Amino acid sequence: MAAKTESRVIVVTSGKGGVGKTTSTANIGAGLARMGYKVVLIDTDIGLRNLDILMGLENRIVYNIVDVVEDRCKLAQALVKDKRMPNLCLLPAAQTRDKSALTPEQMQSVVTELKKEHDFILIDSPAGIEQGFQNAVAAASEAIVVATPEMSSVRDADRIIGLLETKEEIKHYKLILNRVRPDMMKTNDMMDVDDVLEILSVRLLGIIPEDQNIIISTNRGEPVVLREGDKMPKATLAYRNIASRISGEDIPFLDFDTPVPWMEKVKNLFRFGAA
Amino acid sequence: MLTSPQNPNQSKLIQWWNELFQKLSSPLAPVGLDKNNPESGTAKDDAKNRLKLVLMHDRTELSPSLLEDMRDELVQVISKYVEIDQTALDLCLEQESNTIALVANISVVRARSEVL
Amino acid sequence: MSAIEDREQAAFIDLSNAVSSADAVKLLEEYLEDSNLLTAPGSLIDINTGKLLLTPGVLSKIKTVSKRFGINIETLYSDVPQTQQSALDEGLFVRRFPPKPVAFSPKNFVAKTLKDLDLPFETLAEPTFQKAEPLSKLSVTLGDGRLEAVAQQPTSLETVFYKQTLRSGQVLEASGNIVIVGDAHSGSEILADGDIIIWGFLGGIAHAGRHGKVDAEIRALRIEAVQLRIGNHIARRPDRLFKNLKKQRGPEVARVRGGEIQIFEDTIER
Numbered sequence: 079m080a081a082k083t084e085s086r087v088i089v090v091t092s093g094k095g096g097v098g099k100t101t102s103t104a105n106i107g108a109g110l111a112r113m114g115y116k117v118v119l120i121d122t123d124i125g126l127r128n129l130d131i132l133m134g135l136e137n138r139i140v141y142n143i144v145d146v147v148e149d150r151c152k153l154a155q156a157l158v159k160d161k162r163m164p165n166l167c168l169l170p171a172a173q174t175r176d177k178s179a180l181t182p183e184q185m186q187s188v189v190t191e192l193k194k195e196h197d198f199i200l201i202d203s204p205a206g207i208e209q210g211f212q213n214a215v216a217a218a219s220e221a222i223v224v225a226t227p228e229m230s231s232v233r234d235a236d237r238i239i240g241l242l243e244t245k246e247e248i249k250h251y252k253l254i255l256n257r258v259r260p261d262m263m264k265t266n267d268m269m270d271v272d273d274v275l276e277i278l279s280v281r282l283l284g285i286i287p288e289d290q291n292i293i294i295s296t297n298r299g300e301p302v303v304l305r306e307g308d309k310m311p312k313a314t315l316a317y318r319n320i321a322s323r324i325s326g327e328d329i330p331f332l333d334f335d336t337p338v339p340w341m342e343k344v345k346n347l348f349r350f351g352a353a
Numbered sequence: 354m355l356t357s358p359q360n361p362n363q364s365k366l367i368q369w370w371n372e373l374f375q376k377l378s379s380p381l382a383p384v385g386l387d388k389n390n391p392e393s394g395t396a397k398d399d400a401k402n403r404l405k406l407v408l409m410h411d412r413t414e415l416s417p418s419l420l421e422d423m424r425d426e427l428v429q430v431i432s433k434y435v436e437i438d439q440t441a442l443d444l445c446l447e448q449e450s451n452t453i454a455l456v457a458n459i460s461v462v463r464a465r466s467e468v469l
Numbered sequence: 470m471s472a473i474e475d476r477e478q479a480a481f482i483d484l485s486n487a488v489s490s491a492d493a494v495k496l497l498e499e500y501l502e503d504s505n506l507l508t509a510p511g512s513l514i515d516i517n518t519g520k521l522l523l524t525p526g527v528l529s530k531i532k533t534v535s536k537r538f539g540i541n542i543e544t545l546y547s548d549v550p551q552t553q554q555s556a557l558d559e560g561l562f563v564r565r566f567p568p569k570p571v572a573f574s575p576k577n578f579v580a581k582t583l584k585d586l587d588l589p590f591e592t593l594a595e596p597t598f599q600k601a602e603p604l605s606k607l608s609v610t611l612g613d614g615r616l617e618a619v620a621q622q623p624t625s626l627e628t629v630f631y632k633q634t635l636r637s638g639q640v641l642e643a644s645g646n647i648v649i650v651g652d653a654h655s656g657s658e659i660l661a662d663g664d665i666i667i668w669g670f671l672g673g674i675a676h677a678g679r680h681g682k683v684d685a686e687i688r689a690l691r692i693e694a695v696q697l698r699i700g701n702h703i704a705r706r707p708d709r710l711f712k713n714l715k716k717q718r719g720p721e722v723a724r725v726r727g728g729e730i731q732i733f734e735d736t737i738e739r
């Protein structure tokens with residue numbers, strides 16, 4: 079067997095709540111697992127955990143990360159295996175404790191342990207910039223900042239980026255712009271992708287369109303990235319592309335204005351070239 | 354609206370703030386119907402401009418009133434050593450790509466010999 | 470068995486949040502595969518398809534899928550006239566508004582020991598186990614063998630009363646029995662060395678007999694707990710809840726029987 083490459087530890091954060099951190103963590107994690115990587119998701123939102131619900135694993139939790147750091151169980155016992163993919167698992171947060179139940183040092187030792195077995199460790203950060211955030215970033219070497227094209231979200235993202243820049247361990251960070259509404263951007267009723275990138279001066283990892291399929295997926299406890307079929311939701315494609323980009327593939331950003339997916343466009347180009 | 358009667362030379366920042374305030378208080382501006390007014394922007398532009406201003410403050414943690422206080426104190430301190438044209442003191446925040454600079458333009462009339 | 474009783478037995482499957490008719494067929498298949506309840510040949514189910522438009526072709530496909538599991542569809546609830554017509558053509562009862570679901574069937578609870586879940590709860594918990602006090606056994610054996618033995622509570626266990634709703638994130642812990650007058654919401658935890666009795670709805674985690682008292686019981690007016698734990702046994706809620714059409718359901722009790730947690734209707738039979 080080939081030697082395992084260095085595992086990557088990525089924190090997903092935003093500052094503002096409700097912009098799609100947890101949804102993004104679940105979908106990117108499932109997307110990477112779908113590609114065959116060994117992935118573990120860590121929920122650091124102690125007291126307000128939600129990643130388990132999005133993954134549909136809430137009824138399988140016996141132990142959580144606080145049980146691990148307080149030595150009530152071994153790390154392997156707290157990992158909840160995904161019901162769809164054997165190479166994906168979740169380290170849940172405690173629901174009945176608060177943020178002070180975990181320290182950055184404990185987080186680092188948990189992640190060090192997890193690195194032995196996993197290719198990707200995705201850390202879902204709680205909203206805010208207090209201890210929960212500090213715990214979440216403590217062990218990460220990369221960051222994904224999630225924002226929506228709204229003033230309050232972009233402002234908080236700017237604050238978070240400022241904090242990430244002070245962290246020596248964070249080697250690089252990229253932005254996911256979530257809940258993008260191409261219709262409103264066209265009519266200049268909303269900041270567009272370029273506006274946000276210009277203001278934040280940050281590199282883009284992906285664009286997720288506003289998509290009701292995300293709500294449907296949440297209700298079912300099945301990440302939207304795992305949808306299959308001919309009528310794949312746009313959000314599915316967008317999250318798959320993000321997972322591919324994280325794994326190192328160079329994939330162009332989706333153009334939501336045209337109904338033709340980018341793959342078709344590339345094919346069309348070929349057709350013209352050959353003719 | 355921010356005004357400073359004893360300092361007619363407002364900083365660029367305050368001017369910008371006031372312009373923005375006027376823009377927003379125009380009755381038609383919020384719905385984007387004020388097409389005749391060249392300063393009236395779309396919702397997108399409004400968001401962008403307001404956000405830039407807010408971020409400038411966030412990044413420096415300086416509010417316009419703080420800036421004004423700082424200006425007054427600077428005048429006092431500098432006046433101890435040199436005689437300056439107080440009306441020509443211009444203090445503002447300038448953004449260059451990713452960094453923010455605090456720029457003060459001071460016209461010196463003459464040095465105060467008594468302190469030397 | 471009268472027709473009315475048959476109706477009450479019919480399980481209800483909600484497909485109304487399917488995104489397409491093909492998705493509805495897939496969902497139904499998943500439901501039936503998940504279920505160990507409905508495999509009895511000849512069982513009847515009711516299906517709600519909400520606002521989905523189902524062609525006669527899709528409907529006969531749905532019937533074929535159910536047949537494969539030995540299931541017959543009795544009633545189809547639909548909001549769409551075309552779907553209703555297709556269902557009538559297939560000889561189904563058609564109704565427009567689905568009944569308000571009451572609860573899922575207790576039998577449908579996925580009961581397993583932690584071993585099955587691949588989580589060594591049993592071995593882990595062992596060192597902290599306190600030897601359960603010797604119980605004076607009141608042996609009651611019913612003819613059907615359902616109740617193997619009923620043990621009397623040792624009198625040393627105290628009982629804590631809690632008169633409030635237990636919300637997400639709240640933990641109620643006692644070294645004796647716990648009685649809650651109110652609901653225990655999902656996300657809450659109740660931990661007792663003895664029994665747990667809830668005069669209300671149980672949606673969170675309840676752990677009775679947590680120091681190894683496997684004859685501890687969990688009672689509630691309705692059990693829809695995310696997890697039930699008794700002694701070193703654990704049972705989790707199924708991924709999809711079957712709604713039971715039965716209008717009135719009595720109190721329920723969870724006990725360890727035959728090495729796993731089972732939920733019974735809590736009728737007085739002793």
